Amino acid sequence: MSYQASAAGEHYRFGDLKSLLAKASPPRSGDQLAGIAAQTATQRVAAQMALAELPLRAFLDEPLIPYESDEVTRLIIDTHDAAAFAPIRHLTVGEFRDWLLGPLATGEALAALAPGVTPEMAAAVSKLMRVQDLILVTSRIRVVTRFRTTVGLPGRLSTRLQPNHPTDDLRGIMAATLDGLMLASGDAVIGINPASDNVAGVVALLQMLDHLRELYQMPVQCCVLAHLTTQLEALRRGAPVDLLFQSIAGTELANTSFGVNLALLDEAWHAGLELRRGTVGDNVMYFETGQGSALSANAHAQVDQQTCEARAYAVARRFRPMLVNTVVGFIGPEYLYDGKQIVRAGLEDHFCGKLLGLPMGCDVCYTNHAEADQDDMDVLLTLLGAAGVNYIMGVPGADDVMLGYQSTSFHDALYIRSLLGLRPAPEFEAWLARFQAELPSAVAQLEAGGLTGVGG
């Protein structure tokens, strides 16, 4: 089926639904790289006009990637909740935008709606929304998850403490962890990206973090972001696994390129649940995503990168995750060219994730080959704070010395909390009040080898 619209006296035709979505996407380098972006600015608006007239039901009738060939499509269609969809089933995409901005879209109504919204509907409506629309709607949605802390409550903003080290040096990682804790970071998770994906190393890192957690009775959850199969092997060897992490994408083929599928994710989810290590809840999964990952794996099936990204959230919500964040600027300028594209993409991802019922955080970040700098990150951070983002990253000095990119610093989190009157997760906040004074003495212990088993 084809779609058409007239704009400024010209008639435009779009061959199929994915082409319509791609042409209606706000400009980004990844869609240009894929050769699916609008050719002119006017064509883009014409596509948005045609998209605005499209009934939401069309996304149920015409899957962008065939049901038969993609397990993510099957997941989306098979788990769609028709009853939840009822309040909006008669709307077009344009009317859905108006509905979202209107008085009926309360926090409660949006939470009830989530299982009835497909990723494609979320992506489509976001393409018609300006930055302020994305922020306003998202600010009404709270998604609360629990493990040892409660993340996502109103008036709260959490952080993932990310104490990476280029060679996984235990004392280096511990030094960054202590620095973060002293600056009130880590209530979403203490999560290390290991430099080497090997089981023994992952076990050692998990044991070190768990030892610290028990020593100071910290209400935090820990995670080592190795490949899921490596974490599962560490779990089988008895390592203290709190959250299980995996990078995921929005097509079956892209997930294959990550070495995962729904069955493996399901196995990991159940393995995590069986450990029963959470104290205030049992959300055990942690996912990262990012626009462009499907294209980067040549697995995008001609679907635009923002819609692919939203489809990844369908994968995530299957497993009731504790944390989901887009790593928005990590992928580089081939996919998001500059600060402007990164800012918009971060807000779209946060919106689509929350609309689908996910506990969205954002790694507000950029690489050194992108046309972006700290000012762009300050803009995105401030907008996400206003939109009610669940968590951001806490990286020492914003400089990840292992992954080689810039994220948000412990100080950035203090800035946004102070600006908007936001506080850490309640369990963590209470712990900080009791224990923050003791933390400097931990530095002395670090030197003596007390925290890492590495002395001298």
Added chain:
Amino acid sequence: MKLLSDFTLARVGLQRAGNSLATREVLAFQLAHAQARDAVASTMDVRSFALECEQRGWLVEQLASAAGDQPTHLRRPDLGRRLATESRNRLLPRDSSLDLAIVVAGGLSALAVQRHAVRLLDELIPRIDDAGWTRSAVCVIERGRVAIGDEAGQLLHASLALVLIGERPGLSSPDSLGAYLTWNPAPMRTDAERNCISNIRPEGLSYREAAHRIFNLLAASRQRQLTGVALKEDFAVLPEK
């Protein structure tokens, strides 16, 4: 008493102004960012690289990717993953097979390749030769991405491809070298089918340690006939038959 900053290169224990960073810290960060931006813009001196290799008695094959200049290379990763037609033709007529193709590509930091690739190979090539494996010339591709090793490796009839590549510069590491191993290289291999050893530079993973780990992975890969997520680095390597 030591400071936190004695334990890591990460920016810990920073000076504050209120909750914000003090001027000194902000400027230090801006300088590091400026250096990283300059590293991204750097280009490779292929002639001097080839000369260094030849001085060590290694054959060198100078190839080009389909990315004709640096801006194209940055914006079009698809072109950086493909050989230019002329380079492909140069590799084409071949009937003998090899154990290992060695590809050196500029990636996102020509600086890293210029500084570290030859020194890493100084540690690695003797071990490969001692093991009796057949290897290709050192194929150097200025504006290449990781996956260009798939095409080169396939054309060379190599059972394994090793790509040494400049990683995208971090603030504290404008010159970090990465090593990617791919069993049975061919276009359309996915990243899950590769193993990676990252951050090779004196301040990170030393040449000797990196060569040791790369060699172990190569040996394990030859035994198991695969690379990627199924090949964990800590698998024991059995003695070669």
